[in-house]
Amino acid sequence: MPTRFELHGFAFSGPTYKVALALSLLEEPFDYVHVNLMGGEHKQPPHLSRQRYGQVPLLIDRNNGRRLCQSAAILEYLADMTGRFGGANLDERLQVREWLYWDFDRLAGPLYKARVIKIGFRQAPPEVLEDCLAAAKNALNVLDNHLAGRTWLVGEGVSIADIDIYGVVTFSSEAGIDLAAYPQVSAWTDRIEALPGFKSRQELLPMESRAAA
Ligand SMILES: N[C@@H](CCC(=O)N[C@@H](CS)C(=O)NCC(=O)O)C(=O)O
Structure with missing residues (x-):
């Protein structure tokens, strides 16, 4: 097949x-x-x-x-x-969707942009990079606070919200951001990296x- x-x-x-x-x-x-x-x-x-x-x-x-x-x-x-991975019920599905929108509103844009500047795929004046890093760090703080006392972003199991946001956070070091400053986020990335598959x-x-x- x-x-x-x-x-x-x-x-x-x-x-x-x-x-x-x-x-x-x-x-x-x-x-x-x-x-x-x-x-x-x-x-x-x-x-x-x-x-x-x-x-x-x-x-x-x-x-x-x-x-x-x-x-x-x-x-x-x-x-x-x-x-x-979609959420266990309607409330979880709504929260999952909320995180997907939040990602592209607050995290992915500045972090991905900082990354392409840092790795030399795109040229930009230093203040543009600084703005991107400041915005990405603000978003990582939101994530870090939310993950305190939680295993996953929504409910009791891994969801597409975790997968989606991990797919941005994993580029932090290439963007010049040290995840050690975000201990809850670091621990959560370890959990994702330990998942089967x-x-x-x-x-x-x-x-x-x-x-x-
Ligand atoms: N919001 C889109 C963003 C996709 C995106 O930005 N893709 C980039 C590569 S990472 C691309 O195709 N860039 C070429 C272009 O936009 O012309 C998604 O999540 O799929």
């Missing part, structure tokens, strides 16, 4: 990693299609006709032909399809296309 999922992404992409990590934790093998962002492949018709925003990730569900964009929406889809970005996202094992 062909592999159900086909993930199109880029090895350095945090949003691609979120989806790959969710699939790995769900024990869903996937064919991986490398999109050459450096060469502008994401803005060319073959990719653009399947990913309306001209971005990665793109997830294709071969069971029904769906082409899914936006990492948070893809995580919600995977939770819906598998009945896992956990794999790092480097393990999940090669620089070339790869068929599912």
Whole structure:
């Protein structure tokens, strides 16, 4: 039987990693299609006709032909399809969704931007980097306070909120942020990294296309 999922992404992409990590934790093998962002492949018709925003990730569900964009929406889809990681009841599902929105509102933007500046993918004046770092640190403080006395962000089990936000927080050191200043967040990342099926970005996202094992 062909592999159900086909993930199109880029090895350095945090949003691609979120989806790959969710699939790995769900024990869903996937064919991986490398999109050459450096060469502008994401803005060319073959990719653009399947990913309306001209971005990665793109997830294709071969069971029904769906082409899914936006990492948070893809995580919600995977939770819906598998009945896992979506929250135990309506209240939890609402909280999960709240964290997904909060991530892109407060954390992902500044942290990812600080990272691409620090690793040299993008040039920016020093004050831009400082603003990004200040905003990312504010968000990490919110996360640290919320995690005090909790194992997971929502309810009693790991959810797509944890996976989504881990897919940003894991790039902290590349952004120049030491997670030691956020002990609750550090302990929570350790718990995620101990989950069965956990794999790092480097393990999940090669620089070339790869068929599912
Ligand atoms: N909100 C989107 C963000 C996706 C995103 O920013 N992808 C980047 C790579 S990390 C991209 O495709 N950049 C190229 C572009 O935007 O033109 C998601 O979560 O999927």
